[in-house]
Amino acid sequence: MINDIKLRSAFAAAILGIMTGVLFTGSASASGDAVKLAKQEWSFKGIFGTFDRGALKRGYQIYAEVCAGCHSLDFVAYRNLQEIGLDEDTVKEIAAEFEVEDGPNDEGEMFMRPARPSDRFVAPFANEKAARASNNGAFPPDLSLMAKARKGGPDYLYGLLIRYHEEAPDGHEIAEGMNYNEVFPGHQIAMAQPLYDETVEYEDGTPATMQQHAKDITTFLTWTASPEMEARKKLGIKVLLFLLVWTGMLIALKKKIWAKLH
Amino acid sequence: MTDQASNETATAEESASRRDFLQIATYTVGAVGAGMAVWPIVDSINPPADVLALASSEIDISAIEVGQSVTVIWRGRPVFVRHRTDGEIEESRAVQLESLPDPEKDEDRTQKPEWLIMVGVCTHLGCIPGGQRETDPKGEFGGWFCPCHGSHYDSSGRIRKGPAPTNLVVPPYEFLDDTTVKIG
Amino acid sequence: MKLVNKVVLPVLDWVDYRLPVFSYARKNLIDFPEPKNLNYWWNFGSLAGIVLMIMIITGFFLAINYTPHTDYAFASVEHLMRDVNYGWLLRFMHANGGSMFFILVYIHMFRGLYYGSYKAPRELLWIIGVAIYLAMMGTAFMGYVLPWGQMSYWGATVITSLFSAVPLIGDTIVTWLWGGFVIDNNTLTRFFVGHYLLPFVILGLVVVHLWALHHHSSNNPLGVEIKTPGDTIPFHPYYTIKDMLGLSVFLIFYLGFVFFAPDFFGEPDNYIEANPLVTPPHIVPEWYFLPFYAILRSIDNKLLGVIAMFAGVCILFALPWMDRCRVRSAKFRPIYRQFFWIFVANCLLLGYIGAQAAVEPFVTIGRISTAYYFAHFLIICPLICKFERPIEPPESISAGVLEAEKGA
Numbered sequence: 001m002i003n004d005i006k007l008r009s010a011f012a013a014a015i016l017g018i019m020t021g022v023l024f025t026g027s028a029s030a031s032g033d034a035v036k037l038a039k040q041e042w043s044f045k046g047i048f049g050t051f052d053r054g055a056l057k058r059g060y061q062i063y064a065e066v067c068a069g070c071h072s073l074d075f076v077a078y079r080n081l082q083e084i085g086l087d088e089d090t091v092k093e094i095a096a097e098f099e100v101e102d103g104p105n106d107e108g109e110m111f112m113r114p115a116r117p118s119d120r121f122v123a124p125f126a127n128e129k130a131a132r133a134s135n136n137g138a139f140p141p142d143l144s145l146m147a148k149a150r151k152g153g154p155d156y157l158y159g160l161l162i163r164y165h166e167e168a169p170d171g172h173e174i175a176e177g178m179n180y181n182e183v184f185p186g187h188q189i190a191m192a193q194p195l196y197d198e199t200v201e202y203e204d205g206t207p208a209t210m211q212q213h214a215k216d217i218t219t220f221l222t223w224t225a226s227p228e229m230e231a232r233k234k235l236g237i238k239v240l241l242f243l244l245v246w247t248g249m250l251i252a253l254k255k256k257i258w259a260k261l262h
Numbered sequence: 263m264t265d266q267a268s269n270e271t272a273t274a275e276e277s278a279s280r281r282d283f284l285q286i287a288t289y290t291v292g293a294v295g296a297g298m299a300v301w302p303i304v305d306s307i308n309p310p311a312d313v314l315a316l317a318s319s320e321i322d323i324s325a326i327e328v329g330q331s332v333t334v335i336w337r338g339r340p341v342f343v344r345h346r347t348d349g350e351i352e353e354s355r356a357v358q359l360e361s362l363p364d365p366e367k368d369e370d371r372t373q374k375p376e377w378l379i380m381v382g383v384c385t386h387l388g389c390i391p392g393g394q395r396e397t398d399p400k401g402e403f404g405g406w407f408c409p410c411h412g413s414h415y416d417s418s419g420r421i422r423k424g425p426a427p428t429n430l431v432v433p434p435y436e437f438l439d440d441t442t443v444k445i446g
Numbered sequence: 447m448k449l450v451n452k453v454v455l456p457v458l459d460w461v462d463y464r465l466p467v468f469s470y471a472r473k474n475l476i477d478f479p480e481p482k483n484l485n486y487w488w489n490f491g492s493l494a495g496i497v498l499m500i501m502i503i504t505g506f507f508l509a510i511n512y513t514p515h516t517d518y519a520f521a522s523v524e525h526l527m528r529d530v531n532y533g534w535l536l537r538f539m540h541a542n543g544g545s546m547f548f549i550l551v552y553i554h555m556f557r558g559l560y561y562g563s564y565k566a567p568r569e570l571l572w573i574i575g576v577a578i579y580l581a582m583m584g585t586a587f588m589g590y591v592l593p594w595g596q597m598s599y600w601g602a603t604v605i606t607s608l609f610s611a612v613p614l615i616g617d618t619i620v621t622w623l624w625g626g627f628v629i630d631n632n633t634l635t636r637f638f639v640g641h642y643l644l645p646f647v648i649l650g651l652v653v654v655h656l657w658a659l660h661h662h663s664s665n666n667p668l669g670v671e672i673k674t675p676g677d678t679i680p681f682h683p684y685y686t687i688k689d690m691l692g693l694s695v696f697l698i699f700y701l702g703f704v705f706f707a708p709d710f711f712g713e714p715d716n717y718i719e720a721n722p723l724v725t726p727p728h729i730v731p732e733w734y735f736l737p738f739y740a741i742l743r744s745i746d747n748k749l750l751g752v753i754a755m756f757a758g759v760c761i762l763f764a765l766p767w768m769d770r771c772r773v774r775s776a777k778f779r780p781i782y783r784q785f786f787w788i789f790v791a792n793c794l795l796l797g798y799i800g801a802q803a804a805v806e807p808f809v810t811i812g813r814i815s816t817a818y819y820f821a822h823f824l825i826i827c828p829l830i831c832k833f834e835r836p837i838e839p840p841e842s843i844s845a846g847v848l849e850a851e852k853g854a
Contacts, residue, residue, distance in 0.1 A: 236705025
């Protein structure tokens with residue numbers, strides 16, 4: 001009888017768990033045009049995932065050479081680049097290429113000075129209106145958190161970057177100045193295709209295909225959105241192992257203590 | 263009968279001591295886990311990464327003329343950087359140590375004699391002494407003078423007269439090259 | 447040992463004589479007689495209490511680094527995630543802890559529904575519990591606004607705008623709540639203060655909840671009251687160790703999310719800073735509000751929808767009087783038991799509907815589901831009582847346990 005109860009309770013819990021799980025995963029595809037995103041292989045997926053340092057460095061290069069002209073990276077500081085493997089002097093050089101406003105000086109005036117590693121990435125435009133003015137009214141969003149700010153995350157970013165079409169397919173009208181993209185909701189995106197084969201030349205000799213570029217920039221942007229990921233997963237494994245061991249001990253102790261009752 | 267009884271007590275005792283061990287072990291492991299969980303909480307109020315990034319400042323000293331003083335900010339405080347004249351250096355080195363409230367040789371307060379770098383905060387109660395500008399009162403010893411309670415510092419930043427107990431603090435610094443000093 | 451006997455014990459006695467903290471702790475935490483047949487569904491109360499502690503502690507250390515101003519709030523959360531030592535851990539524990547708190551409390555409440563824990567003499571215990579639930583909802587609502595993401599802003603706009611449905615004074619109420627003509631800095635600062643304060647109200651309610659609980663002791667799976675000391679076992683060591691085991695298993699579940707799927711319960715849109723000029727295509731509240739959101743949307747009239755939503759929570763207060771059947775536990779109520787599971791399924795369905803866009807067939811399903819939700823309390827529970835022939839429960843807990851052992 002007792003075993004039966006335990007079994008039934010466990011069964012009930014499992015059913016509830018599965019139902020809630022199904023509800024959760026099924027809940028968001030309410031929009032009629034839900035795009036099926038192809039799942040990619042990422043070095044950072046899974047509980048043992050890490051960021052491929054080569055991809056991060058190449059991804060940074062793409063950001064600097066292709067994206068930074070329009071997209072800011074407001075929450076990343078130049079000193080953070082040391083985490084992807086650039087050394088202190090390189091980081092100082094990179095920062096010094098940009099200027100930030102400082103002051104006021106003793107004359108009471110604001111002035112420009114070269115950026116330091118402790119400064120955050122300098123934005124390409126002074127404010128949103130300036131950005132829109134330079135981009136036909138469209139606003140290139142900040143990219144620091146983009147990998148977490150879109151449903152599908154890295155798979156979405158990758159898909160978006162490689163699934164542009166030259167011509168909109170039949171039945172899809174797109175407005176003047178817009179571009180057709182399979183993955184972007186509504187299929188019309190203001191940003192022109194940013195990546196082609198050999199858009200950027202890689203110093204480490206990796207073949208510079210469009211897909212490789214897309215992979216690398218996506219890895220980089222996943223890092224900018226979740227710089228704590230590797231530390232988080234490492235600590236998580238330690239904590240979960242500890243808890244598994246402790247649970248085992250508690251099961252044994254509980255059984256021992258309750259055995260007294262019978 | 264007695265054998266059975268004594269066997270039973272023996273196993274009861276055995277299982278009691280096994281349970282005690284398991285009990286102690288389980289509670290110890292739990293306590294260790296709880297202890298380890300405390301560290302992230304405590305560490306979270308240590309200085310965060312962006313504050314630590316400002317822990318050192320690099321200063322370009324090439325524009326500071328002989329006899330000129332410049333004030334820079336380091337870790338939120340003013341730092342006096344003075345390009346001393348030969349006269350000031352000689353004067354500082356000639357002072358008798360016994361006459362100093364906080365005896366310290368000038369040679370021990372500078373890495374290069376012409377560059378005096380000190381935290382510009384009076385060691386009495388924390389005001390900023392005057393003397394960086396030519397027009398400021400420099401006190402009776404040709405250095406710096408704190409207007410709050412009248413502490414006089416000499417041309418090596420040492421306390422000579424007044425309530426301040428110790429000389430102006432020399433922060434850790436290094437010359438990266440002839441024109442750049444890294445403080446902190 | 448000598449030190450303990452000569453120094454420590456006398457000191458404890460001196461204190462206890464003047465303020466009986468130690469004898470009180472012994473009576474309520476160590477010697478307290480609990481039914482000996484409690485199953486694991488009885489773990490969830492203590493788990494909820496522990497999660498409340500975790501939320502208060504992580505919340506405190508988050509608040510140290512958070513800036514409650516619209517210009518800085520979003521950036522201060524990113525500062526926590528990137529620069530503050532273990533800031534990401536505090537943030538993910540707090541965000542996921544909120545979801546965990548609701549999971550635990552929902553299971554705790556469903557346990558109450560199944561085993562009749564809301565029936566005499568525990569009606570007030572149940573009511574205090576519903577009050578705790580309401581306070582949790584208020585806390586969670588205000589807390590979600592603080593990161594100042596798109597969902598924070600727009601979720602708050604939608605829900606606070608509901609009060610404009612109140613006749614005559616609706617718009618005045620909303621302007622008063624907002625402290626302005628739109629949700630802005632004034633709203634954020636008052637929500638920060640409210641979010642900091644309410645958990646301590648919850649704490650107070652929990653103390654009263656436990657006080658009420660200890661007056662008649664816990665219910666049990668048989669629904670039969672304690673008759674003799676033979677029906678009980680002391681809380682320590684039996685339930686202390688069982689609660690610790692439950693805690694350990696729960697922590698695996700909870701920290702599994704914190705470390706490996708920290709954004710599972712969240713919305714990607716909340717990683718975009720609030721923009722009053724851009725409305726997200728799908729405004730969704732946090733998952734634990736979805737059933738009530740579904741109830742709200744299923745009624746076309748704005749005012750009636752709001753009333754229905756609040757009624758959905760408040761009907762819980764009336765439950766002890768909706769179901770006065772003599773037999774407590776669903777174990778002995780075969781008809782009620784079926785309807786209980788249907789009710790659970792209906793709640794899950796309501797939650798699912800709450801997340802969908804307001805189109806067919808979800809709208810119609812939502813309406814039926816809402817009607818069923820209220821029907822369960824207002825019609826089904828009283829009717830079952832009239833027509834059900836329950837199985838006769840055992841004479842006592844001990845008798846029930848003996849029967850169970852014989853059958854095993």
